[in-house]
Amino acid sequence: MEDGKPVWAPHPTDGFQLGTIVDIGADSLTIEPLKQKGKTFLAPVNQVFPAEDDVNKHVEDNCSLMYLNEATLLNNIRVRYSKDKIYTFVANILIAVNPYYDIPKLYSQETIKKYRGRSLGTLPPHVYAIADKAYRDMKVLKMSQSIIVSGESGAGKTENTKFVLRYLTTSYGTGQDIDERIVEANPLLEAFGNAKTVRNNNSSRFGKFVEIHFNEKNAVVGGFVSHYLLEKSRICRQSPEERNYHIFYRLCAGAPEDIRQKFHLSSPDTFRYLNRGCTRFFATKDTDKHIMQNRKSPEHTKSGPLKDPLLDDHGDFARMCVAMKKIGLDDTEKLDLFRVVAGVLHLGNIDFEEAGSTSGGCAIKNQSSQTLEHCAELLGLEEEDLRVSLTSRVMLTTAGGAKGTVIKVPLKVEQANNARDALAKAVYSRLFDHVVTRVNQCFPFDSSANFIGVLDIAGFGQYHNNNNNKTSEFQGFYREREQELYQREGLGVNEVHYVDNQDCIDLVEAKVVGILDILDEENRLPQPSDQHFTDTVHNKHKNHFRLTVPRKSKLTVHRNVRDDEGFIIRHFAGAVCYETTKFVEKNNDALHMSLECLISESKDRFVRELFENSNNSKDVKQKAGKLSFISVGNKFKLSQNTPRLNGAPNWLSWENSGLI
Numbered sequence: 001m002e003d004g005k006p007v008w009a010p011h012p013t014d015g016f017q018l019g020t021i022v023d024i025g026a027d028s029l030t031i032e033p034l035k036q037k038g039k040t041f042l043a044p045v046n047q048v049f050p051a052e053d054d055v056n057k058h059v060e061d062n063c064s065l066m067y068l069n070e071a072t073l074l075n076n077i078r079v080r081y082s083k084d085k086i087y088t089f090v091a092n093i094l095i096a097v098n099p100y101y102d103i104p105k106l107y108s109q110e111t112i113k114k115y116r117g118r119s120l121g122t123l124p125p126h127v128y129a130i131a132d133k134a135y136r137d138m139k140v141l142k143m144s145q146s147i148i149v150s151g152e153s154g155a156g157k158t159e160n161t162k163f164v165l166r167y168l169t170t171s172y173g174t175g176q177d178i179d180e181r182i183v184e185a186n187p188l189l190e191a192f193g194n195a196k197t198v199r200n201n202n203s204s205r206f207g208k209f210v211e212i213h214f215n216e217k218n219a220v221v222g223g224f225v226s227h228y229l230l231e232k233s234r235i236c237r238q239s240p241e242e243r244n245y246h247i248f249y250r251l252c253a254g255a256p257e258d259i260r261q262k263f264h265l266s267s268p269d270t271f272r273y274l275n276r277g278c279t280r281f282f283a284t285k286d287t288d289k290h291i292m293q294n295r296k297s298p299e300h301t302k303s304g305p306l307k308d309p310l311l312d313d314h315g316d317f318a319r320m321c322v323a324m325k326k327i328g329l330d331d332t333e334k335l336d337l338f339r340v341v342a343g344v345l346h347l348g349n350i351d352f353e354e355a356g357s358t359s360g361g362c363a364i365k366n367q368s369s370q371t372l373e374h375c376a377e378l379l380g381l382e383e384e385d386l387r388v389s390l391t392s393r394v395m396l397t398t399a400g401g402a403k404g405t406v407i408k409v410p411l412k413v414e415q416a417n418n419a420r421d422a423l424a425k426a427v428y429s430r431l432f433d434h435v436v437t438r439v440n441q442c443f444p445f446d447s448s449a450n451f452i453g454v455l456d457i458a459g460f461g462q463y464h465n466n467n468n469n470k471t472s473e474f475q476g477f478y479r480e481r482e483q484e485l486y487q488r489e490g491l492g493v494n495e496v497h498y499v500d501n502q503d504c505i506d507l508v509e510a511k512v513v514g515i516l517d518i519l520d521e522e523n524r525l526p527q528p529s530d531q532h533f534t535d536t537v538h539n540k541h542k543n544h545f546r547l548t549v550p551r552k553s554k555l556t557v558h559r560n561v562r563d564d565e566g567f568i569i570r571h572f573a574g575a576v577c578y579e580t581t582k583f584v585e586k587n588n589d590a591l592h593m594s595l596e597c598l599i600s601e602s603k604d605r606f607v608r609e610l611f612e613n614s615n616n617s618k619d620v621k622q623k624a625g626k627l628s629f630i631s632v633g634n635k636f637k638l639s640q641n642t643p644r645l646n647g648a649p650n651w652l653s654w655e656n657s658g659l660i
């Protein structure tokens with residue numbers, strides 16, 4: 001840093017501010033802000049960075065900055081963003097900032113044509129440039145390619161994934177409607193897998209890996225979508241400003257009157273699975289008039305519709321029906337889907353009360369008998385069977401006494417509530433699997449030479465806290481590639497040593513002693529509890545470097561957490577205190593055997609088929625009596641392996657404009 005030259009120094013709200021160094025101390029610098037002459041402040045040496053000569057000038061690739069540091073990188077992106085240049089390269093990585101409005105011509109057909117076949121860096125940074133690079137690499141290297149899209153919720157991952165798909169299918173399609181179908185499938189996936197959250201009105205609540213397949217001549221032949229980790233807790237409960245999956249509201253707002261009556265639909269406030277969240281529909285002033293008054297919740301009537309330029313529940317219902325038709329779903333299948341969605345809504349309205357008998361069990365409230373009838377009818381179940389299966393569970397004694405005797409254990413109100421919610425989650429997630437399967441059948445292909453995969457890592461931001469494994473996998477992979485590149489280019493960059501956090505991953509994932517397995521074991525106990533689980537974790541890992549008790553935290557707020565209420569894990573990036581309240585409950589997606597048998601043997605073919613080929617239904621009878629336990633933790637472990645990342649990944653990182 002040269003004398004008198006401007007530097008970037010920390011700013012409490014803006015991140016960095018320009019100033020000059022007026023004095024140099026042992027480990028801090030005295031800075032005079034350019035905008036507040038005379039008002040000096042101290043800044044740690046390692047947080048002050050040299051600034052470019054002209055801070056208003058911007059470059060298309062951050063690597064072209066004279067000084068590349070955190071502050072100049074952010075400033076470059078900010079300056080570009082203010083000029084509607086939302087994309088910036090960092091070598092072959094693309095950073096994007098969400099503009100939250102349509103930038104004219106940014107994604108037009110002319111722009112698509114412009115990027116076709118052009119090398120990275122010859123045209124301004126764009127998502128199309130990354131898509132084309134992946135295509136050209138696939139062609140030249142004869143190897144499948146992957147584009148990794150990461151960023152926090154609302155950053156623009158889904159939108160840009162769609163731009164990549166559209167670019168590839170438009171530029172390298174065969175002109176058949178397969179290209180269109182791949183894009184058409186999105187509204188259907190979004191209806192069942194997207195929801196309004198506080199951060200994003202159209203948040204994807206599942207991760208996806210979309211493959212566009214190409215033939216020997218490198219033309220698009222088909223597509224394939226893999227999904228993983230649908231957020232299931234949302235099916236039963238949402239926070240006050242959030243909503244359940246769009247399909248529930250679209251059905252309530254837009255279904256024709258005959259369907260509404262057939263499926264006994266009403267306004268969102270009348271359903272437990274909707275009324276603890278926001279019950280308003282998305283609509284404009286005009287489209288709101290198309291929604292009948294008896295379909296609107298009091299909240300909607302009072303506060304008016306939710307506004308979003310891209311969402312409109314009434315109109316989206318109609319658009320979704322068109323999309324279903326286009327991708328080959330007939331009316332019967334469409335109604336099947338709607339019927340099961342309605343069945344889930346009615347299931348949620350079943351209430352339980354203590355039975356008042358000595359058994360300690362519960363019964364379905366009288367007021368719920370109509371709901372029970374509707375639910376049974378919609379899901380193809382016998383009303384009485386549903387009643388019994390929701391309020392008791394069948395077990396097989398395995399120890400002492402007559403081994404092998406089947407006994408019926410009455411459920412307490414709380415347990416019956418959990419059983420009902422587990423059934424709802426199982427039915428809806430199977431329905432979602434079915435939607436994805438059907439979507440995949442719409443763009444079939446006999447054979448493919450290679451594919452370009454786009455991995456949309458939903459909620460990647462959060463993985464820093466709770467998914468070391470995925471983060472470390474990506475970081476390790478990426479770091480290796482970068483170092484290879486530096487070596488190839490002959491750059492004298494020192495090798496960056498990478499801290500291996502395998503011990504941390506093992507602490508969470510190891511068989512038997514890992515935290516997830518301990519939690520599963522807790523769920524299998526007759527009386528599982530969060531406290532007992534937490535104690536077990538501490539006991540099993542007493543001297544583990546990565547694990548400690550909350551009272552040893554540096555933060556007062558964590559020190560107040562009791563030892564049996566949480567644990568601290570020292571992650572690579574820092575220590576995180578995990579409070580374990582409700583861990584046991586949240587880990588439990590278990591469908592007890594009676595319910596699983598009941599739903600797998602539904603009279604309704606569609607419902608029955610949803611549960612066919614399930615790992616659990618196959619051996620449900622062999623597992624007689626044992627609680628058929630499906631843990632969230634285990635699913636999480638399994639689904640991390642789902643995407644197949646091939647070839648060199650092309651990396652896109654989306655930033656929410658709020659961050660910059």
Ligand SMILES: Nc1ncnc2c1ncn2[C@@H]1O[C@H](COP(=O)(O)OP(=O)(O)OP(=O)(O)O)[C@@H](O)[C@H]1O
Nearest residue numbers: 100101102153154155156157158159200203204459
């Ligand atoms: N390039 C863009 N141009 C215009 N608007 C955009 C763009 N990218 C995103 N948006 C707007 O931001 C909203 C949120 O983007 P998007 O749904 O793609 O975020 P996301 O990162 O996929 O979030 P989540 O992880 O919650 O699904 C979009 O609905 C759209 O309104």
